[in-house]
Amino acid sequence: DQQVKQNSPSLSVQEGRISILNCDYTNSMFDYFLWYKKYPAEGPTFLISISSIKDKNEDGRFTVFLNKSAKHLSLHIVPSQPGDSAVYFCAASALKSSNTGKLIFGQGTTLQVKP
Amino acid sequence: DVKVTQSSRYLVKRTGEKVFLECVQDMDHENMFWYRQDPGLGLRLIYFSYDVKMKEKGDIPEGYSVSREKKERFSLILESASTNQTSMYLCASSLAADTQYFGPGTRLTVL
Numbered sequence: 001d002q003q004v005k006q007n008s009p010s011l012s013v014q015e016g017r018i019s020i021l022n023c024d025y026t027n028s029m030f031d032y033f034l035w036y037k038k039y040p041a042e043g044p045t046f047l048i049s050i051s052s053i054k055d056k057n058e059d060g061r062f063t064v065f066l067n068k069s070a071k072h073l074s075l076h077i078v079p080s081q082p083g084d085s086a087v088y089f090c091a092a093s094a095l096k097s098s099n100t101g102k103l104i105f106g107q108g109t110t111l112q113v114k115p
Numbered sequence: 116d117v118k119v120t121q122s123s124r125y126l127v128k129r130t131g132e133k134v135f136l137e138c139v140q141d142m143d144h145e146n147m148f149w150y151r152q153d154p155g156l157g158l159r160l161i162y163f164s165y166d167v168k169m170k171e172k173g174d175i176p177e178g179y180s181v182s183r184e185k186k187e188r189f190s191l192i193l194e195s196a197s198t199n200q201t202s203m204y205l206c207a208s209s210l211a212a213d214t215q216y217f218g219p220g221t222r223l224t225v226l
Binding site for chain 1: 222
């Protein structure tokens with residue numbers, strides 16, 4: 001039972017355009033969401049997060065949107081750069097019910113930004 | 116800066132061998148995690164620990180065990196390695212329920 005789903009295995013965009021990566025979740029207890037970026041042969045690095053009390057969080061070129069009613073979040077990268085080419089993982093946590101920080105990850109989306 | 120290190124970047128072992136993967140973090144984090152990453156499956160939690168000598172099973176603990184004797188060190192043990200344990204293994208740590216920080220990963224191949 002996949003509680004966090006990234007239904008697009010891959011995405012290709014042109015440099016300078018917007019990249020939109022999507023993530024759906026099923027567990028209504030999730031109240032904290034994160035995006036991680038992973039280059040080959042490296043560990044994932046934290047990118048941006050959002051609490052369920054917000055519907056948007058922005059950090060430079062990266063913005064995460066949360067739609068709680070649809071149980072959907074998305075990561076927008078504007079403008080996309082070739083260095084953004086990586087695998088992006090969405091993750092969710094139920095902070096109110098657990099203080100261990102256990103995360104549930106999606107399958108990942110491979111983003112390719114073409115020069 | 117948080118630093119999470121893993122003992123090996125690449126490891127090749129034979130079926131049936133006992134394998135130890137070591138992870139060390141330098142930020143006094145309470146929580147430590149072991150994941151494996153496989154194509155199309157994302158990161159799956161094997162075990163985690165929220166304190167010294169404490170451990171909890173994750174989603175796929177079968178065939179693995181862990182040890183946390185010191186706060187900074189979390190070891191993953193494959194008692195008898197099998198070919199289906201060939202994977203990328205990632206260690207992470209976090210302060211309470213905060214963001215997890217990952218090590219560089221160990222690419223394990225079991226022949």
